[in-house]
Every structure is written in C-alpha cells, then in structure tokens.
C-alpha cells in the first residue's frame with residue numbers, strides 16, 4: 001500500500017508538485033495522468049526513493065521513505081522514462097545481472113529471469129543483444145528488469161511512450177497480466193491509453209491533484225461540476241437539391257443549446273453528423289430536422305468523450321471546490 005501525505009517538491013524556487021495526498025491500496029492498478037511537465041515523473045521518482053521531496057511523507061507498506069529507502073527499493077520495481085538498459089548485453093544476461101544486483105538469492109536467479117522473460121514475451125529474444133531490440137521490445141525489457149526480483153509494487157513511468165498502436169495494445173495486455181500479482185502505478189499523458197488498464201485515475205495538473213477516482217466517477221463529477229455537455233449523433237436521409245450536408249448542419253446549429261455540428265460522413269443523401277450540445281437537445285433536433293423534410297434514421301446521445309473530460313480537468317483550471325474525488 002502507498003500512502004502519500006502533503007508531498008511537495010520545489011526545484012530551485014519553482015514548484016514541481018505541491019501538497020499531494022493520495023493512497024493506493026494493495027492490488028490496485030492506478031493511472032497517473034497529466035500533461036507534459038505536470039509533475040508525474042517527479043512524483044514517481046520520489047515514490048521510487050530516487051529523489052527526496054522538499055516536504056511531505058511517503059509510506060510504502062508501512063515503511064517511511066525517508067528512513068527506509070533501502071528496504072523500500074527491494075519492495076518495488078521501477079520503469080523510468082528511459083529504461084536503464086545496457087545495449088551490449090544479451091537480454092537474458094542483463095536480467096540475470098539485475099536480479100543479482102537486487103539481491104535475488106543465487107539459487108532463484110535463473111527461475112526469476114525465466115519468469116520475467118516469459119511474462120514480458122522476451123523468451124525468444126533472450127540471447128539477442130539489447131542494442132538489436134525494437135523500441136517495443138526495449139520497453140518490455142525495461143519492465144522485465146522492474147519485475148525480476150518479484151516486487152509487490154510496480155511504478156511505470158510512461159510505459160507506452162513511443163509505442164505504435166499494436167505495441168500499445170500488447171503493453172496494455174502485459175500490464176493486465178502483471179496486475180494480479182502487483183500493485184501498479186503507471187503514468188501517461190494519454191487518457192484513453194490508461195483508462196482501459198486502470199482501476200482508478202489520479203489526475204495531476206501543474207503539480208496539483210485535480211481528480212482522484214474511477215473513470216466513471218470522474219466523468220460524473222465533471223458533468224455535475226460543469227455543464228451537461230454531450231455529443232448527439234444524427235443519421236439522416238436528406239431532402240433538397242445540391243449537397244444536402246451543409247444545409248442539415250446549419251439547421252442543427254440553429255437549435256438552442258447546440259454548440260457546434262460536424263459532418264462525419266456523407267454518402268449520397270445519407271448524412272451522419274456529430275453535434276456538441278449543452279443538455280439533451282434530441283427532441284428539438286428531431287423536430288427541426290423532420291420539419292425541414294429530412295428522414296431521421298438515428299439519433300443518439302453519448303456523454304462527453306474521455307479526452308474532453310481530461311481537457312476539462314486540466315484547462316483552464318481545476319474545478320471549483322478543490323480536487324474531485326470519488
């Protein structure tokens with residue numbers, strides 16, 4: 001379990017993080033989300049006992065980071081933003097080296113290395129020099145070095161950074177596999193990448209926690225703290241001559257509460273639009289479109305897209321009343 005109280009770090013006179021308070025229970029997978037420069041790496045490095053905070057405390061499994069850094073390092077595995085790999089070593093040799101460095105008992109080293117290779121999908125490249133690995137495999141090797149001593153807590157700084165969509169999917173799978181045996185805190189600046197992997201999200205902006213809760217709870221709180229904004233999807237069979245899309249779009253935009261309309265598909269007379277609106281404007285939109293002679297094929301409302309929720313948490317300011325928690 002991680003308990004963080006009043007965690008603050010200044011570099012020179014400049015604030016990196018200020019008064020962070022949160023808990024992560026055993027077995028949880030928590031996403032630490034923030035834009036570049038928000039303070040994620042600073043926080044993770046403090047938790048990994050690599051740097052000291054200016055003030056505040058961190059307790060990991062009951063141990064104070066300030067007093068028991070050495071013991072805590074044995075409990076945790078850390079993937080920094082640049083994995084600490086030795087290019088000239090073969091993958092398996094490197095993991096063996098890390099295991100020995102982390103005080104794994106000599107009789108257990110081979111087994112632990114084998115398990116880490118297997119879990120991270122590295123068995124077939126175990127004899128390859130690290131310098132020959134693709135970026136995705138380097139990230140996997142970075143995770144393998146973090147788990148080779150079987151830590152209970154894993155801290156991963158941007159594990160999907162620089163990966164292509166297929167590799168991101170594989171990394172997500174790997175993190176899910178690791179989740180059973182580990183408490184995991186992972187950072188990202190891309191909400192959709194971690195919302196599917198994590199039980200809970202901590203959102204950090206300019207060094208302050210602006211939200212703490214499940215994705216669903218954060219979504220609800222943002223909606224109730226701000227306006228009831230949503231997206232209405234409309235599919236219609238247009239009437240009239242010429243290109244019917246712009247006319248239908250203009251009609252939708254006249255409806256009270258509609259902020260913007262966008263044509264997402266136009267095939268012959270069949271048009272799909274996405275409409276951003278405050279409140280549920282489906283009835284008013286249906287009336288307007290039908291009265292204009294269009295055939296209404298579909299009208300659905302969905303809540304604000306995840307990325308918009310994130311934008312709202314980080315721009316322009318945290319919601320009134322302090323952090324959102326759930």
Ligand code: ATP
Nearest residue numbers: 011015016034035036037038039040041042043189
């Ligand atoms: P990124 O995703 O870009 O790595 P981040 O959320 O991890 O961003 P941090 O690296 O923790 O953010 O940086 C938080 C703030 O602290 C930034 O303003 C950064 O410039 C500053 N900072 C970080 N490390 C140092 C340092 N060693 N010396 C001075 N300032 C630093």
